[in-house]
Amino acid sequence: MHHPSRQSAPDRPARRAFLQAGGVLLVSFALSPVGGKSQGGASSGALMRSGSELVPKNSVDSFIAVMADGRIIACNGHVDLGTGLKTAFAQIVAEEMDVAFERVTMILGDTDRTPNQGPIIASASIQVSAVPMRRAAAQARQFLVGEAARRLQLPVLQLRVQDGVVLGPGVSLPYGALVEGRRFALEVSEDAVLKDPSTYTIVGQAVARVDIPAKVTGGLVYVHDMRVPGMLHARMVRPNHPGRDVGSLVGASLEAVDAASIAHIAGIVKVVVIKDFVGVVAEREENAIKAARALRVTWKGWDALPDMTDLASVLRAIPDKVRVLKESGDVTRAMQGQRNTLKATYIWPYQMHGSIGPSCGLADFKDGFLTVWTGSQNPHALHSDLAVLLELPEDRIRVVRMEAAGCYGRNCADDATAEAALLSRAVGRPVRLQLMREEEHAWEPKGTAQLMEVAGALTDANALVYDFDTRYPSNGSPLLALLHTGRQPGEPNVFEMGDRTAIPQYRCDNLRVVARDMPPIVRSSWIRGVAALPNVFAHESFIDELAYRDGADPVAFRLRFMDEPRAIELVKAVAQRANWRARTDPERGNGEPGKAAGTLRGRGFSQHRYVHGKFPGVGAAWSAWAVELDVDPATGGVSVQRVVVGQDCGLIVNPAGVMHQIHGNVLQTISRTLKEYVRFDSRGVTSLEWGAYPILTFPEVPEIEVLMMPALGNPPLGVGESTSVPGPAAIANAIFDATGVRLREAPFLPERLKAAIAARKSGVVR
Amino acid sequence: MASSMSLHVNGSQHVIVADDDAPLLYILRNDLSLNGPKFGCGLGECGACTVLIDGLAARSCLIPASALAGKRITTLEGLGSINKPHPMQQAFIDEQAAQCGYCVNGMIMAAKALLDRNPHPSVDDIRNELASNLCRCGAHVEIVRAVQRAAARTV
Numbered sequence: 072m073h074h075p076s077r078q079s080a081p082d083r084p085a086r087r088a089f090l091q092a093g094g095v096l097l098v099s100f101a102l103s104p105v106g107g108k109s110q111g112g113a114s115s116g117a118l119m120r121s122g123s124e125l126v127p128k129n130s131v132d133s134f135i136a137v138m139a140d141g142r143i144i145a146c147n148g149h150v151d152l153g154t155g156l157k158t159a160f161a162q163i164v165a166e167e168m169d170v171a172f173e174r175v176t177m178i179l180g181d182t183d184r185t186p187n188q189g190p191i192i193a194s195a196s197i198q199v200s201a202v203p204m205r206r207a208a209a210q211a212r213q214f215l216v217g218e219a220a221r222r223l224q225l226p227v228l229q230l231r232v233q234d235g236v237v238l239g240p241g242v243s244l245p246y247g248a249l250v251e252g253r254r255f256a257l258e259v260s261e262d263a264v265l266k267d268p269s270t271y272t273i274v275g276q277a278v279a280r281v282d283i284p285a286k287v288t289g290g291l292v293y294v295h296d297m298r299v300p301g302m303l304h305a306r307m308v309r310p311n312h313p314g315r316d317v318g319s320l321v322g323a324s325l326e327a328v329d330a331a332s333i334a335h336i337a338g339i340v341k342v343v344v345i346k347d348f349v350g351v352v353a354e355r356e357e358n359a360i361k362a363a364r365a366l367r368v369t370w371k372g373w374d375a376l377p378d379m380t381d382l383a384s385v386l387r388a389i390p391d392k393v394r395v396l397k398e399s400g401d402v403t404r405a406m407q408g409q410r411n412t413l414k415a416t417y418i419w420p421y422q423m424h425g426s427i428g429p430s431c432g433l434a435d436f437k438d439g440f441l442t443v444w445t446g447s448q449n450p451h452a453l454h455s456d457l458a459v460l461l462e463l464p465e466d467r468i469r470v471v472r473m474e475a476a477g478c479y480g481r482n483c484a485d486d487a488t489a490e491a492a493l494l495s496r497a498v499g500r501p502v503r504l505q506l507m508r509e510e511e512h513a514w515e516p517k518g519t520a521q522l523m524e525v526a527g528a529l530t531d532a533n534a535l536v537y538d539f540d541t542r543y544p545s546n547g548s549p550l551l552a553l554l555h556t557g558r559q560p561g562e563p564n565v566f567e568m569g570d571r572t573a574i575p576q577y578r579c580d581n582l583r584v585v586a587r588d589m590p591p592i593v594r595s596s597w598i599r600g601v602a603a604l605p606n607v608f609a610h611e612s613f614i615d616e617l618a619y620r621d622g623a624d625p626v627a628f629r630l631r632f633m634d635e636p637r638a639i640e641l642v643k644a645v646a647q648r649a650n651w652r653a654r655t656d657p658e659r660g661n662g663e664p665g666k667a668a669g670t671l672r673g674r675g676f677s678q679h680r681y682v683h684g685k686f687p688g689v690g691a692a693w694s695a696w697a698v699e700l701d702v703d704p705a706t707g708g709v710s711v712q713r714v715v716v717g718q719d720c721g722l723i724v725n726p727a728g729v730m731h732q733i734h735g736n737v738l739q740t741i742s743r744t745l746k747e748y749v750r751f752d753s754r755g756v757t758s759l760e761w762g763a764y765p766i767l768t769f770p771e772v773p774e775i776e777v778l779m780m781p782a783l784g785n786p787p788l789g790v791g792e793s794t795s796v797p798g799p800a801a802i803a804n805a806i807f808d809a810t811g812v813r814l815r816e817a818p819f820l821p822e823r824l825k826a827a828i829a830a831r832k833s834g835v836v837r
Numbered sequence: 838m839a840s841s842m843s844l845h846v847n848g849s850q851h852v853i854v855a856d857d858d859a860p861l862l863y864i865l866r867n868d869l870s871l872n873g874p875k876f877g878c879g880l881g882e883c884g885a886c887t888v889l890i891d892g893l894a895a896r897s898c899l900i901p902a903s904a905l906a907g908k909r910i911t912t913l914e915g916l917g918s919i920n921k922p923h924p925m926q927q928a929f930i931d932e933q934a935a936q937c938g939y940c941v942n943g944m945i946m947a948a949k950a951l952l953d954r955n956p957h958p959s960v961d962d963i964r965n966e967l968a969s970n971l972c973r974c975g976a977h978v979e980i981v982r983a984v985q986r987a988a989a990r991t992v
Binding site: 152153154155279280282283284285286287288289290291292293295296298304337355356357358360425426427428429474475476477479505507508727731732734735736737738739742760761762766767768769770772775 | 839855856858859860863866867870871872873875876877878879880882883885912913914916917918919922926929930933934935936937938939940941942945961963964965967968969970971972973974975976977978979980981
């Protein structure tokens with residue numbers, strides 16, 4: 072637990088304590104951050120700072136420490152976003168060091184103590200950032216056993232380790248005794264000998280999450296619950312263009328603030344105004360809220376947004392940069408003369424990450440030194456942003472990461488923290504700021520809308536031609552405080568992320584894949600299954616459409632064009648578990664009767680491997696879905712009944728953790744697919760509370776059956792989001808199977824499906 | 838207008854000075870330093886702020902504290918502690934029924950109120966009771982199992 076001890080720059084006592092301890096073994100790790108400096112790859116302008124590196128990656132400061140009392144402390148720059156990462160990391164360290172799980176303490180995401188390991192994205196922490204930590208742990212064990220061999224004058228081969236005690240014939244030496252009174256420092260070597268996974272006893276076990284007992288009993292876990300003496304409360308007053316961060320008026324739209332309008336509210340400490348940054352600091356939280364609502368502020372008018380209900384037109388109208396991702400054969404020629412060429416356009420809407428807890432930050436600016444407590448997903452990048460915002464050297468800032476509400480990509484955690492920092496500097500006291508629900512809904516960087524246009528045909532029983540084009544208008548969503556205070560202009564930068572899983576995972580004799588990079592329309596950034604989930608919605612809907620045209624069973628049709636053995640095994644296993652019966656004659660609107668009278672039952676399949684990171688990217692786990700659902704044709708309502716979801720993620724560190732991540736991703740994906748889209752008017756976001764942005768509720772939860780493929784010696788692959796990626800198409804395909812109606816725009820709202828069913832009946836083909 | 842009010846929280850009496858319209862949530866969190874009830878929406882839509890008032894689940898973000906004189910208020914901390922968790926809290930630990938866990942206060946408090954009223958609810962009873970408690974991580978499956986587990990312990 073982090074406590075609000077005062078830090079004086081440039082001393083970093085938290086870190087120095089380890090370095091100065093009498094008995095300690097430090098093993099440093101050499102790291103390579105995920106995805107390089109900018110996650111977006113090539114881009115115009117500084118979009119996202121790569122973050123501070125106060126803890127050097129190759130020095131003794133980034134480490135596994137073996138303490139004289141036998142405790143093991145391990146530091147990692149990645150943080151736990153509610154996925155159980157902290158627990159899984161501790162399992163990995165305990166396993167390699169042969170100590171009981173309970174002896175390991177993890178420290179995550181503290182810029183004074185942990186190395187910068189790049190942004191936490193794409194569920195890649197276990198796949199990537201655990202690797203150097205595992206090596207360091209293995210090397211520590213190797214060193215300690217060697218040290219014991221020397222002291223005991225026994226060959227290493229006669230020694231073994233049991234719960235941190237080196238045992239030999241008739242002798243034993245605990246790790247703590249081996250380091251007592253001395254200090255050892257090692258650098259991790261690439262060839263540290265790792266344990267054989269077949270001998271694992273801790274990795275692979277369903278170890279209980281370390282964070283849950285405190286969470287269910289009201290312990291201090293979340294940044295929202297952090298309190299320091301003398302703390303004040305703040306609320307922001309936001310510009311009148313909710314959720315927009317591009318344009319010449321960014322940082323220049325404030326006309327006037329009438330501080331007298333809140334004179335009647337008790338305990339107001341200060342109204343802080345810096346260009347478009349307007350915050351109210353008060354002694355009591357409820358009065359800060361009241362004051363922020365009552366404060367009379369006038370803003371300039373903004374350009375109107377285009378009609379966001381017609382996303383296809385909006386996305387087509389943005390200037391784009393065409394990036395050919397792949398071209399093999401000759402798509403144009405192959406499609407010439409094909410009578411059965413199919414063309415389809417798929418649309419994915421703007422969606423929210425939708426943290427249940429609006430973002431919160433706590434800042435204490437004192438004597439030229441800033442300490443912030445934050446729920447940031449990327450504390451080291453926030454650290455650099457704070458240095459720019461406050462014009463402070465990085466070594467006068469400490470960022471302490473605490474847990475927060477799940478964010479699934481991005482929320483306003485960094486924004487709230489930076490705003491609290493400015494307010495704390497303005498009032499000279501610690502300030503806690505939590506966003507109101509409408510602010511989080513309006514300003515969180517949305518998962519961007521996407522438009523996918525596909526053309527393709529079977530040119531032979533075993534040959535496909537496939538032409539795929541995807542539009543992704545997004546950047547990295549710069550910190551609001553940087554924009555609103557005018558430190559950074561509201562320029563429409565471009566992030567090249569639309570390429571994620573844009574390459575279809577089917578054998579195509581002629582293939583062209585194009586990503587159109589484009590600037591954001593509203594504040595937006597990555598969300599679970601970054602670009603890949605919409606892209607795969609298109610791929611896996613389209614392949615189903617082709618299968619139907621070919622009169623083929625959708626699973627058998629897919630297998631005809633698959634070459635990757637792990638994917639093939641997974642598809643077969645999921646189909647079998649789902650009791651998938653090959654059917655070459657789809658129901659075409661006469662679906663099997665569902666559970667309730669008058670409903671139609673349909674089934675759908677989908678599979679893909681999530682490929683993320685800078686193009687061409689790296690693959691995470693393979694995932695496949697088989698869905699059964701009921702459609703009520705009278706209302707258009709869809710009720711998912713059963714999901715069989717399979718995953719091949721290689722080695723599983725914690726099967727319970729993986730199972731929970733899969734459940735969560737299945738449910739969130741059903742919610743996104745059936746219910747979720749952000750509404751806008753000409754000013755900006757109008758979905759400002761849960762009534763206007765409904766998400767899945769308990770009565771709508773289907774039966775979920777999880778199938779995990781055996782690891783067969785394969786290393787671990789990213790788990791969480793991989794599950795999400797095939798979900799939307801599986802649901803679209805099942806709706807088609809039930810009704811004969813093909814929905815190509817999410818979400819599949821009842822009114823949308825009802826209208827499509829009516830149109831189909833009256834013979835109007837969409 | 839600020840006035841003095843007396844609140845009975847987790848078995849003891851507290852005197853608080855706050856505005857008459859101050860919602861209970863901020864008083865529990867800021868005057869009594871309780872972490873259990875969380876601010877989620879301020880509109881009663883999500884359930885993160887749920888407490889028990891005379892045994893009934895209630896949304897503390899909406900209810901003015903000044904209206905609660907003579908009522909018994911129970912928060913998550915009033916059920917049990919990390920060393921001595923309430924059976925419902927233990928059931929959530931056993932089923933690992935939280936991901937980020939921000940919503941879990943509301944789940945536990947609403948489920949506790951349900952079991953007090955109906956010790957042996959069906960799965961549908963549990964789902965309906967929690968229908969207005971939002972979870973974004975998708976821990977629903979584990980949460981329902983936790984409530985079933987706690988119910989099975991109640992004889």
